[in-house]
Amino acid sequence: KNEVEQSPQNLTAQEGEFITINCSYSVGISALHWLQQHPGGGIVSLFMLSSGKKKHGRLIATINIQEKHSSLHITASHPRDSAVYICAGRDNYGGSQGNLIFGKGTKLSVKP
Amino acid sequence: DVKVTQSSRYLVKRTGEKVFLECVQDMDHENMFWYRQDPGLGLRLIYFSYDVKMKEKGDIPEGYSVSREKKERFSLILESASTNQTSMYLCASSFFWSPLPGQGEVDNQPQHFGDGTRLSIL
Numbered sequence: 001k002n003e004v005e006q007s008p009q010n011l012t013a014q015e016g017e018f019i020t021i022n023c024s025y026s027v028g029i030s031a032l033h034w035l036q037q038h039p040g041g042g043i044v045s046l047f048m049l050s051s052g053k054k055k056h057g058r059l060i061a062t063i064n065i066q067e068k069h070s071s072l073h074i075t076a077s078h079p080r081d082s083a084v085y086i087c088a089g090r091d092n093y094g095g096s097q098g099n100l101i102f103g104k105g106t107k108l109s110v111k112p
Numbered sequence: 113d114v115k116v117t118q119s120s121r122y123l124v125k126r127t128g129e130k131v132f133l134e135c136v137q138d139m140d141h142e143n144m145f146w147y148r149q150d151p152g153l154g155l156r157l158i159y160f161s162y163d164v165k166m167k168e169k170g171d172i173p174e175g176y177s178v179s180r181e182k183k184e185r186f187s188l189i190l191e192s193a194s195t196n197q198t199s200m201y202l203c204a205s206s207f208f209w210s211p212l213p214g215q216g217e218v219d220n221q222p223q224h225f226g227d228g229t230r231l232s233i234l
Contacts, residue, residue: 033222033223035225040227040228041121041200041202041227041228041230042225042226042227042228043202043204043225043228044225045222045223045224045225048222086154086155088155099145099157099160099170100155100157100223102154102155102156103154104152104153104154105154
């Protein structure tokens, strides 16, 4: 079964720090998604990438296909970045083609 | 902007009740999904649908059913609610994902999520 592993599970940072959240996935997963979930529940898609690097504002996502690893970086972190960040891989196998397999999430708290 | 609307943010029901959770999307998406999210377990797929009247079981379909009578609406039904179904339920939608590479721009479309329904079964 395809799997997605995230680390760390919890992360506390001071405002302004550079933050990295890691995601590793097994064979058969492509198109990594990074999602953000704020307290209250709503989930927002931040990035979807299958190769290279994408940047949006202070957020950067990278993926290394050979190592089956993706990272989400936040530069100049701010308390409003506090949220749960979820990595999800698109399952390429069998009858579940196209479905997402989710990591358990990284809870980020940025202190002022 | 894509809008995925779930009918309730918070819902309290009793054991044994039949519970309906509704989800509506306004972007003509073919795919719709129902997940539940529990602490320590992350998001788990309950059911999904690739077209009207179509449904497929996800990873944890037991105790649930779904209905997709119209393209924009995907309903999750708890046939006889139990306390272990207390959870956060999230609906999502996306354009159709083509399984064959090179078949147009619809490949790798993101899923758009609703705000979630926090369901408590007493």
